[in-house]
Amino acid sequence: MKTLQLFYTVLVFSILTSKTADAVLPVLPILGTAMDVISFGLDVHSFFDSILGDDETQSTPAPVDYDRIINRISERIEMSTETIVFKIELQAYISELRTVALTVKQLLAEMEDIIKAKSKDTREELQRRFRDNFERHKTEMYKVKSLLTFSVDVSGISNTLLSLIANELKCGMTSLEEFQNYYMTLVSDVVALALLNERLSEKSLYNQTLSSWRTAIESLFDDMKVQKNECKGKFFELVTEDFSLINDPSKLFENNQNRYPYRETDVLYLSGSYCVWSLKAYDKILKKVKDNTMTFVLISGEDNAQSITSEQFQKIVSEAKFGNCINDIGKIISFYDVLGKDLVFWLMYPQEQAAGFQIFLDQNSTARTITTESEGTKYTTIVYLRAQEPGTNSTLTTSDFDVKFHEEAVSVDESSGLKTWQLGVIIGGSVLVVIILIVILCKCCCRRRY
Incomplete structure (x- = not known):
């Protein structure tokens, strides 16, 4: 044997x-x-x-x-x-x-x-x-x-x-x-x-x-x-404690995935130009500000599962203008209300600013991400909704939201196009030409008088 x-x-x-x-x-x-x-x-x-x-x-x-x-x-x-x-x-x-x-x-x-x-x-x-x-x-x-x-x-x-x-x-x-x-x-x-x-x-x-x-x-x-x-x-007590202690967004996301695999949690770290509407009285959003950055943890659940079509999302998101973020919120709330949904969280940012962001979405996240373009600039929008009770209308107003509209200038890559000194030479040369022309015209006018 x-x-x-x-x-x-x-x-x-x-x-x-x-x-x-x-x-x-x-x-x-x-x-x-x-x-x-x-x-x-x-x-x-x-x-x-x-x-x-x-x-x-x-x-x-x-x-x-x-x-x-x-x-x-x-x-x-x-x-x-x-x-x-x-x-x-x-x-x-x-x-x-x-x-x-x-x-x-x-x-x-x-x-x-x-x-x-x-x-x-x-x-x-x-x-x-x-x-x-x-x-x-x-x-x-x-x-x-x-x-x-x-x-x-x-x-x-x-x-x-x-x-x-x-x-x-x-x-x-x-x-x-x-x-x-x-x-x-x-x-x-x-x-x-x-x-x-x-x-x-x-x-x-x-x-x-x-x-x-x-x-x-x-x-x-x-x-x-x-x-x-x-x-x-004890989930909310525990995840809130972790959120207060862990500042690195990637480590925070990894921690949540390992410790709380039974809940879907997303981590959004924002630094740059962005527009955020965040429902104040919603315990499934954790947020903190440090220096010029903001960190959000959004917790998914049955009440904020998505059910509207991509076409509906695209139509509503396309109505929002990045430069008019604060004033657009009431209009967007009303659009979702017609569909029987409450807006919970909205993030819009220029794609060229994406390097300043760290967005970690759970594989079962209820977030919907839409790409739009306005006046030649592409924007990314991330939206979270919650379901309304059947047969009821939302009572949400703009005062129910924290609105953050942070703008930061997009850095210009001078390796392409005209450099600053070249622009200075062109502008200076143009001004000099104009002055010379004025002098010549003045001389001509004086000769005609005499």
């Missing part, structure tokens, strides 16, 4: 920093359902059943071929090498997970030894050793069923370990899902060891064990879902 190489690299939780969201973690297969978690254990049980004899429970799946089980175990090797960082206050509780991981490593090594055994007597002895060690550490390993909901007292505040971890991760959803995937992978390994133990037992309780783990896994997913929903409920 080919040699099955089994290694289990323990996931270690480091300390002294809370910047978990910045850690670079490998991409892991997502374990999102109870069946995903149990499938590895089913493969292990089926594989051992195929090499040890017939299964009397009549419940084992079809035998797994050797290459497939090798691939499954190889995946586990790759996904157990990451490091997740937590503050030192949590280490006493996180170490419980590390203890489980060390035990799993030992038992997987014993599983390897059983497969590599050359004789029946040796294999049976190794099976007895595995079962003894499994029973000795069973209670310790089975803590993964409830460890996340253990009550923990940190700095005088009692909460579940899962809540404390979510707080440590600042409710960053990507980091929470990475932690969930690590944890459920560890649970998956424990399930596989438990099912192997049942296969090696004189009286197998395979069906009962599988059912018990399925129930526990579904409960774990429910606990994690509740925690994620609690985090989502």
